[in-house]
Amino acid sequence: MYEKLPKQYWAIQDYLLYAYDVLGDMLRQADSKDLSSFTIQYKEDSEHDSLEKAEDIFEWLDNNGYHEKAVDFFTAHVFFLLLKDFCYYMYESISCAERGKVTVSYSLLRKPLRDNLLYLEWLLSDKEEFYETFLYGSIEDYDISNYKIFNRNRISSIIKKASTFSYMGDALNYDDIVYKFRFSGKDEIGLQRIWNQSMHLVTTSPNYKTEKNNLNFIFADEQLWSEYWDYYYHVVPQLMAYVLEICEALFLSIVKVDSFNLFMNRNIRFIKYANVYPFFGSFNELNQVTKLLYSTIEDSNSGIKIICENCSSDITLTTNVLNQMINGYWLCCSSCNREQNICKYYTDYFQLDF
Numbered sequence: 001m002y003e004k005l006p007k008q009y010w011a012i013q014d015y016l017l018y019a020y021d022v023l024g025d026m027l028r029q030a031d032s033k034d035l036s037s038f039t040i041q042y043k044e045d046s047e048h049d050s051l052e053k054a055e056d057i058f059e060w061l062d063n064n065g066y067h068e069k070a071v072d073f074f075t076a077h078v079f080f081l082l083l084k085d086f087c088y089y090m091y092e093s094i095s096c097a098e099r100g101k102v103t104v105s106y107s108l109l110r111k112p113l114r115d116n117l118l119y120l121e122w123l124l125s126d127k128e129e130f131y132e133t134f135l136y137g138s139i140e141d142y143d144i145s146n147y148k149i150f151n152r153n154r155i156s157s158i159i160k161k162a163s164t165f166s167y168m169g170d171a172l173n174y175d176d177i178v179y180k181f182r183f184s185g186k187d188e189i190g191l192q193r194i195w196n197q198s199m200h201l202v203t204t205s206p207n208y209k210t211e212k213n214n215l216n217f218i219f220a221d222e223q224l225w226s227e228y229w230d231y232y233y234h235v236v237p238q239l240m241a242y243v244l245e246i247c248e249a250l251f252l253s254i255v256k257v258d259s260f261n262l263f264m265n266r267n268i269r270f271i272k273y274a275n276v277y278p279f280f281g282s283f284n285e286l287n288q289v290t291k292l293l294y295s296t297i298e299d300s301n302s303g304i305k306i307i308c309e310n311c312s313s314d315i316t317l318t319t320n321v322l323n324q325m326i327n328g329y330w331l332c333c334s335s336c337n338r339e340q341n342i343c344k345y346y347t348d349y350f351q352l353d354f
Contacts, residue, residue, distance in 0.1 A: 004100045009233045015276045016094045018329055019240040021343030022269070023087055026251050029347060030080045035254050038073040040066060058135055074135075075127050076254045079120065083247060086116040090240075097236075102228050103198040110195045113182050113239060117246070118144050118155065121162035124250050155183055162246055167266055169245035178242055181235055191235065194228070241273045251345065260304070261346040267293050271326055290326070297322055305351040311336035317350065 001010055030036055042048055047064060054060035061070035093108035122144075123130050133142045144150045156179045163169035163178070172178065177189075184190035185205060193208030201215045248265070257265070267289050274285070297304070297319055304317035313335035315321060324331050330339040 002098055005098050006229075009229075012233045012237055012276050013094070013098055014329065015237055015272055016240055018272060018343045019237075019244055019269075020087065020091055020094060021341065022244060022345050023083060023247055025344040026247060027080060027084055027087065029255070029345070030076075033255070036073075036076045036080055038069060038076075040069060058131075071127055071131050072254075074131050075123060075250070078130075078134075079123060079247075079250045079254070082116050082119055082123075086112040086120075086243075089116075094236075097229070097232050100225075100229070102225055102232065105232060106191070106194050106198040106228070109191065109236070110199070113191070114195075115144060117182070117243060118158065120246055120250065121158050124165050124246055125158050125161035152183070155179065162249075163242075166245035166249040168270070169242055169249070172238065172242045172245060178239070181239060189235070194231075237273070237277050241269075241277070244269060248345070255347060257347050258352075260352055261348065261350050263296070264293075264350055265346050268325060293322060293326070294319055300352075303353045305353055306331070306349060307351065308333040308335060308338075309340045310338040 002013060005013060040051075043065070050064075051057070051060055058070045058074060061067065061073075089108050089112040093105045093112075096102075096105035096108060119130075130142075140146050141149060144155075156176060159173065159179050160170075160176070163173040180187045180189055181191055183192060185192040185196075185208065193203075193205075196203050196205065197208055197210075202210045204210070252262075270289055271293075274289075297317055300317070306315040306317060306321070307313075308315055310333060313333060315331070315333055315335075321331065325342050329341065329343050331342045332339050
């Protein structure tokens with residue numbers, strides 16, 4: 001299936017691409033449903049022309065009593081743009097990892113996981129503060145590399161607060177591990193040392209100092225490459241699972257999703273993650289979630305449909321269809337015998353007929 005990737009990583013690579021596709025589907029829905037736009041009920045007819053002439057739409061909204069509308073519009077706009085940039089880098093990193101370009105894959109992780117993700121977490125944890133700082137503060141005030149403002153405590157606090165606003169982010173951030181992965185230069189598990197060594201031939205930090213008579217990664221042997229390749233497939237799935245939680249929380253603040261589609265989103269992605277990273281969910285938890293999914297489908301008496309994207313026929317959500325969705329990434333339509341990708345964020349994918 002993968003030409004250069006060792007077989008023990010194939011299932012994890014599939015999961016990473018699944019997570020990427022779910023995030024990408026949020027972006028596709030943002031375009032198709034115009035989720036970054038907003039409507040406004042003017043208090044006076046003259047406000048329409050006034051807004052059309054405004055140089056700064058957010059300043060106009062704030063000055064004319066539409067602050068809440070301004071913050072919501074800003075949140076949606078910034079979320080989708082940050083997510084789009086995040087996906088560009090993450091896809092290239094995942095692709096390079098698949099092809100064995102280990103140092104490049106690590107280098108490409110730095111911006112999306114350190115910068116983009118922290119801005120997303122800040123937006124989720126305190127969109128009002130982000131809004132005010134971004135629009136009315138100085139550049140230094142929202143520069144996350146400014147360690148005088150964004151010190152360790154503040155970054156850790158943003159991550160912790162954002163994780164509690166998501167469905168499972170707090171569980172994934174056990175023991176502050178999300179911070180340690182992305183920002184700690186001292187912890188052995190931290191990506192900080194790998195990022196710096198992958199981008200610089202010589203590093204002098206005592207936490208990841210280049211060995212004498214050496215250049216970072218230049219003289220690496222096969223064993224070292226293998227260790228770093230293995231570590232990529234250990235840490236990145238954990239972070240991508242966390243990213244899905246943060247992005248879902250932001251996405252749900254913008255678009256309404258019915259309880260059944262939300263139920264399917266959360267349970268299917270839990271099972272897929274737990275299958276490739278069993279340390280997260282115990283066997284009993286995984287078994288309970290799986291049983292809940294199957295019992296829900298059985299209790300529905302075939303009253304749940306999926307519309308085939310190829311022929312527009314109804315696909316009844318049976319246990320067999322659920323098997324395909326849990327154990328794979330494609331769903332076969334019995335009417336046209338064509339497959340469709342199920343790696344999406346479901347907003348109206350499942351149609352309830354009861």
